[in-house]
Amino acid sequence: MTRSDVLLSLRGLHKSYGATRALRGVDLELRAGEVLALVGENGAGKSTLVKILTGVEPLEQGCISLQGAAQQFANAQDARAAGILAVHQETVMFQELSVAENIFAGRHPMRGPIVDWSAMHARARSALADVGARFASTTLVKDLGLAEQHLVEIARALSQKALVVILDEPTAALSQAEIRDFYGIVRRLRAQGVGVIFITHKFDEIFALADRYLVLRDGAAVGSGAMADTTEQELLRLMAGRAVEQIYPQIDGAPGERVLSVRSLSHPTEFRDLQFDLRRGEILGFYGLIGSGRSEAMRAIMGLNPRATGDFRVLGKRFDARRPGAAIAAKIAYVPEERQRQGGILSFSVQANISLADLARCANGPWLSALKESALCRRMVERLRIRTPSPHTPLAGLSGGNQQKVVLAKWLALDPRVLILDEPTKGIDVGAKQAVYALIAEMVQQGLAVILVSSELPEVMHLAHRVIVMRRGRQVAEFARAGMQAEAIVAAASGLGPRQGGAAGAV
Known part of the structure; x- marks a missing residue:
């Protein structure tokens, strides 16, 4: 790469948070018209690098050059003005405003003292056409799906003549069809x-889209090169600092007594007539395409969907699933798909998040005991090996994988009988996934009953004793571990195959 080819150059970037060194002398180069995959385990320094590039965090040491000119960003507005924009996994938009208003938020075209609405919508239509969007500029953002909201953010970047666009886990919550559309946008x-x-943890996306890669580990750049010259195993070795031979743990043992019984679980619009049993020491997988009703059904079991009806029993004793308190009293725990919005409180400390579900255990009479809360934390x-500078660090300051562990810790502190995990490895890297899988295996071996909802087919096939497939709110097939075949499971989920599967047969 010659100097004239380089669009963005980073040299010797350093950043520390107290005693924690988040970046240690990182170099990076990016050409115009190039896709660079930035990979690394959670906590490797990727988020810190993005924050510095987008002006969210100040640069401690090193230099940033854009088109050969040195840059110093005092804030996010400076970075945007220079032409660097980021599209994050969690979209931040004005839901009640139109697409055009979101694209031009804070920089509306003006005609004298008033907004030039005609010009704004014309320019918004042009930006939407550039990303292949099929919705109008007048559409309210709240009426768009997540994939379409990502299109709006990318259109906003293009409308500002962005030189560099950072895509941070943009496909974590997208369907396969939406991901294919997203590939076209990147190209x-x-x-x-x-x-x-x-930035992504999905290696198929890296090899499909990226021209080059840069691997970070413990805040340092440990490898870079052309995608054509590397392999998935080599990237994993660089990320982990060791060969990653086995991602999924061996889960042995036969399920025991029936713990949870669900009969006639129905909802007027989302799912109908679901029924299943869950046994001690068993992992029951739920698989289906987005919109199949999996997550909605899990929220109903937890008492978060009061319009749902059905018969719910734990160890033979019925509980009222219209109230979350009843589910918690029955020793059911629920780790939701959206850990940042529903699983934890980002501004609260790690300690406060962990004690949140069981404040009574941390109390002395009517008062919260700092000693008991600290001991629980x-x-x-220690049990979940959560990496945090301090128990008092805000949850927002942790990596995605460690945030997920904190949400798990909050519920495990209750000693539950049933643990519902909805997309537990969404948006976390392979190393963090291994840690979560190992934790699940440990819990199951101790007799916990687990429901695993996942869009990742290898995940449910390797971990679950049984897999229930849902489609359009209905339970269409069940597969036992001995008879699981990926093609049959996908066919059942998409409605392309017979309603049968493996040793367990059809439901």
Whole structure:
């Protein structure tokens, strides 16, 4: 790469948070019209690098050059003005405003003292056409799906003539069809000469889209090169600092007595007539395409969907699933798909999040005991090997994988009988996934009953004793571990195959 080819150059970037060194002398180069995959385990320094590039965090040491000119960003507005924009996994938009208003938020075209609405919508339509969007500029953002909201953010970046677009886990919550559309958007950005930094934990996406890669580990750059010259195993070795031979743990043992019984679980619009049993020491997988009703059914069991009806029993004793308190009293725990919005409180400390579900255990009479809360936090941090600078660090300051562990710790502190995990490894890297899988295996061996909802087919096939497949709110097939075949499970989920599967047969 010659110097004239380089669009963005980072040299010797350092950043520390107290005693924690988040970045240690990182170098990075990006060409115009190139997709660079930035990979690494959670906590490797990717998020810190993005925050510095987008002006959210100040640069401690090192230099940033854009088109050969040195840059110093005092805030996010400076970074945007220079042409660096980020599209994050969690979209931040004005839900009640139109697409055009979101694209031009804070920089509306004006005609004298008033907004030039005609010009704004015309320019918004042009930006939407550039990303292949099929919705109108007048559409309210709240009426768009997650994939369409990502399109709006990318259109906003293009409307600002972005030189560099950072895509941070943009496909974590997208369906396969939406992901294919997203591939086309990235290729369109590349064709327009935009430099793209692509952050993802999905290796199929890296090899499908990226031209080069940069691997971070413990805040340092440990490997880079052309995608054509590397392999998945080599990237895993660089990320982990060791060969990753086995991602999924061996889960032995036969399920025991029936713990949870669900009969005639129905909802007027989301699912109908679901029924299943869950046994001690068993992992029951739920698989289906987005919109199949899996997550909605899990929320109903937890008492978060009061319009749902059915018969719910734990160890033969019925409980009222219209109230979350009844589910918690029955020793059912629920780790939701959206850990940042529903699983934890980002501004609260790690300690406060862990004690949140069981404040009574941490109380002395009517008062919260700091000693009891601290002891609970210390025990769960050690048990789940949560990496945090301090128990008092805000949850927002942890990596995605460690945030997920904190949400798990909050519920495990209750000593539940049933644990419902909805997309437990969404948006976390392979190393963090291994840690979560190992934790699940440990819990199951101790007799916990687990429901695993996942969009990742290898995950449910390797971990679950049985897999229930849902489609359009109905339970269409069940597969036992001995008879699981990926093609049959996908066919059942998509409605393309017979309603049968493996040793367990049809439901």
